[in-house]
Amino acid sequence: MKSEKAQHYLGLHVDQYGFVHINDAIQAIEIAEKDVLTRGYHELTKWNDPQDILPEPGKHVLVKRLMGLYDIDTFDPASNHFLLESSLPMKVIGWRYIHE
Numbered sequence: 001m002k003s004e005k006a007q008h009y010l011g012l013h014v015d016q017y018g019f020v021h022i023n024d025a026i027q028a029i030e031i032a033e034k035d036v037l038t039r040g041y042h043e044l045t046k047w048n049d050p051q052d053i054l055p056e057p058g059k060h061v062l063v064k065r066l067m068g069l070y071d072i073d074t075f076d077p078a079s080n081h082f083l084l085e086s087s088l089p090m091k092v093i094g095w096r097y098i099h100e
Contacts, residue, residue, distance in 0.1 A: 003036070006035065010024065048094060059097070062098055064092070064094040073092070
């Protein structure tokens with residue numbers, strides 16, 4: 001099990017013979033599922049720093065600009081900029097993929 005929380009929970013509920021009661025096993029599975037959903041949510045909603053990682057060229061992404069403005073933009077590898085940066089004096093400070 002990859003969930004440390006679920007492993008910890010099971011470790012606390014092992015009996016003297018090394019067995020886990022079915023209700024405790026079910027609870028550990030529920031903990032693991034919640035952990036996976038939480039990690040997935042954070043992965044989908046995290047902002048990427050354009051100085052660290054860039055999106056796939058030509059793919060639409062949500063960009064965060066200075067002054068709290070948001071736009072949908074694409075990265076142009078030829079100019080090494082987002083298209084809005086080429087036409088507007090606004091710097092992109094973060095981006096993330098648009099998941100449907």
